[in-house]
Amino acid sequence: MGIKLYDLAGAEPNRRFSPFCWRIKMALAHQGLQFETIPWRFSDKPLIAQYKWERVPVLIDDGRAVVDSWTIANYLEDNYADRPALFGGGAGRALTRFYDQWTGAVLHAGMSRFVMLDICERLEPRDRDYFRTSREARFGMTLEAYCADREARLAAFRQSLEPLRQTLTAQPFLGGESPLYPDYIVFGGFQWARAVSPFVLLEAADPVNAWRERLLGAFGGFAREAPGYW
């Protein structure tokens, strides 16, 4: 039966924008595992209700369901131990947690104010009301207000990437000479933005952008082939 992944999609079935799905797709490619993705929309919650979960990614491996990106990454590392390592050992696995938390609290939170309105515009019509209503309640304002003044916010967003920038000036990947799962965690955020928004978040000469380009080109250009704006 192989590996299947429920993967968040827009109105165009191939526009895949979940940062959490992207990290798993990159992990699967890293391990050289064949997989098939199933486009999934916010209104498709009934499709995954059997797994007692209501978000993606949901990975189905030979009929067994695994949910939550951190759990899936650990599952892949432990169950495909003969494949290239995602964490590079116990220390690497433990040290990956902070990358996950930094990505949520700083990278995704920062990007959110650039991409949320773009996401809404790229959803299937049946997803838009749910998305707008739930996000506007969370943010306490309209999506238009939340994503206003992007140009004015850009410098502070880029500044928040300074630890990433300095690290990627010292070495080509967060994992060192080659990427590890922390690279895919962070890269997933950039794929989120790229998939939905033409607003360019990085300067071309930024070492973070050079690293992003290396990952766009990895695994035969797997990430670059996906629909995206920059």
Place this chain on the structure above:
Amino acid sequence: MGIKLYDLAGAEPNRRFSPFCWRIKMALAHQGLQFETIPWRFSDKPLIAQYKWERVPVLIDDGRAVVDSWTIANYLEDNYADRPALFGGGAGRALTRFYDQWTGAVLHAGMSRFVMLDICERLEPRDRDYFRTSREARFGMTLEAYCADREARLAAFRQSLEPLRQTLTAQPFLGGESPLYPDYIVFGGFQWARAVSPFVLLEAADPVNAWRERLLGAFGGFAREAPGYW
């Protein structure tokens, strides 16, 4: 001849406040290595000029000098490979870089506006003019202005620790079940603040504070025994 470490000191020779020296002292304790510290002041640059360096830590191991905390940590890992690992393998070593950069760009930069004036007041009189002049030129204002309104800045500082807090809610140390060098990198920042300033930066119930307490108690309370305020 053993291991000696030039270690930044205040007017009281035992008040040691360099965050970069603290990470190395914790690394030496982690490895179970005996070492002696040499109190060093900013005006003692001539004492380390022979090593073509003008900052501490400077580590002298059986007559061989190693400078810069990252280089020293790598030296210790490579030269005392029979001792408890600081990085836990090649992936761990590469993944440690981002902790170093985050600590500089976020933790130290944030703490700086809480502690700089306190540092100045705890220096030997011969160090104070140099410290005040060089820092005021860097910050573009007096130390008093730079460290004003600490109460008002506290919430944003604590918020900036959110990735650390979430990580340390999921596991006891950044390194997992036991500390690794990334723990000491971040902890060094907290020792910097503790050594010079009575201003309490963390709530007692903060998971970051619980982790700090665990490290204060590590190695027989080595870090807690050092002069400090909280």
